[in-house]
Amino acid sequence: MLLDLDIYRVARALIHTHGDEAPIHVTRRASASLETGDVRGWAEWLEIMAAAETLLAKSPSRPMRVARSAL
Numbered sequence: 001m002l003l004d005l006d007i008y009r010v011a012r013a014l015i016h017t018h019g020d021e022a023p024i025h026v027t028r029r030a031s032a033s034l035e036t037g038d039v040r041g042w043a044e045w046l047e048i049m050a051a052a053e054t055l056l057a058k059s060p061s062r063p064m065r066v067a068r069s070a071l
Contacts, residue, residue, distance in 0.1 A: 020056060
């Protein structure tokens, strides 16, 4: 099992890479783990998802990005 610190490190890295869509990517990884029978991995991804959602909820609102074509 991952340590709490490791869970938050992974969550933070996923948020850095995927932004607000990080929980979607975590869900996909959790599902893939479950499909292969990796229950332990599935449980770890669920913990990472909870951490990502906590971090995203605590982060200040980001301005919306406007497509260049709209300018």
